Amino acid sequence: MKEKIAILTEVGFEEVELTSPKQTLEEQGYEVHIISPNEKSKIKSWNHTDWGREFDVDAAVTEADPSAYRAVILPGGVINPDKLRVSKESISFIDHFVQSDKLIAAICHGPLILTENGFVKEKRLTSVENIKTDLIHAGGNWEDSEVVIDGNLITSRTPEDLAAFNKAIVTYLSVNSNE
Numbered sequence: 297m298k299e300k301i302a303i304l305t306e307v308g309f310e311e312v313e314l315t316s317p318k319q320t321l322e323e324q325g326y327e328v329h330i331i332s333p334n335e336k337s338k339i340k341s342w343n344h345t346d347w348g349r350e351f352d353v354d355a356a357v358t359e360a361d362p363s364a365y366r367a368v369i370l371p372g373g374v375i376n377p378d379k380l381r382v383s384k385e386s387i388s389f390i391d392h393f394v395q396s397d398k399l400i401a402a403i404c405h406g407p408l409i410l411t412e413n414g415f416v417k418e419k420r421l422t423s424v425e426n427i428k429t430d431l432i433h434a435g436g437n438w439e440d441s442e443v444v445i446d447g448n449l450i451t452s453r454t455p456e457d458l459a460a461f462n463k464a465i466v467t468y469l470s471v472n473s474n475e
Contacts, residue, residue, distance in 0.1 A: 298327040299469075302365040304357065304386060304409075306332055308375025311341035311348040312455050313403050317369050320462040326469075329354035329365075333383040342373045357385045362392035366469060372404025372424065381412045390415075393448075399472070401450040401465050403457070407431060410449075420446040422453050 301321050303314055318328045332339055332353045341348035362368070368390060370377070380386045386409070393400050394415050402410060407423045408430060410416045417435030422444045431438050442457040443450065443464045450468060452461035 298325060300327045300329060300365045301367050301369065302329055302331045302360065302362070302389075303369045303371065304331045304380065304389060305339065305371050306334055306376045306379040306383075306386075307339045308342050308373045308379065309339070309371045310373040310376075310404060310455065311343045312458065313371035313373065313406070314341065314351070314369075316455075316458045317371075317401070317403075317462050317465060320466065324466055324469075326366075329360070331355050331357050331360045331389065333357045333380070333386050342375065357383065357389050360389065362389050363396070365393075365398070367399035367401060367465070368393045369465070370400070370402035370406035370409055372402075372406045374405055377405045377408040380409045387412050397448050399448050399450065399465070399468055401461070401468075403452040403461055404454055407436075407451050410434075411436075415449070419449055420444050421449060421451040423451060424454055 321328050330353050338350040340350050404424045408427050411434035420437045422439050422441050428438050443452045443460040450464045
């Protein structure tokens with residue numbers, strides 16, 4: 297049975313920040329599910345400066361069992377994190393990973409979601425510079441690095457850092473295979 301990874305996202309996620317980790321993890325043998333609070337069966341991505349493709353949602357966040365997943369990935373995009381952070385169900389889903397000490401990986405604007413449950417407090421992390429101040433005000437220790445790993449939190453800045461982000465996720469999952 298393949299281990300499962302959740303990608304929690306909403307309309308307006310940065311397309312490559314979902315497709316790149318998803319493809320990398322599937323190539324490593326993981327089953328990757330797109331989870332969303334959106335009530336529609338498809339959600340539309342953002343592709344650099346305009347709307348991108350639509351993606352099938354595998355499960356609504358209200359129906360997905362977070363205990364079935366080894367990790368959660370939070371892609372960025374400007375619209376997506378803002379929608380997720382006001383979704384109580386999405387925050388509850390993420391809380392399972394926090395409380396279970398499972399991997400949480402967030403890129404670009406994705407770490408913004410983690411300010412809602414206080415998870416970034418005293419954590420080393422990075423993000424797109426646009427939300428640096430938000431993360432610092434939430435108690436995070438922001439760094440300008442392509443990837444930052446602090447315990448079960450992996451963060452990266454932008455799509456340019458996806459190779460390092462994906463590698464860090466795969467390495468973490470292989471090293472911590474007895475979660």
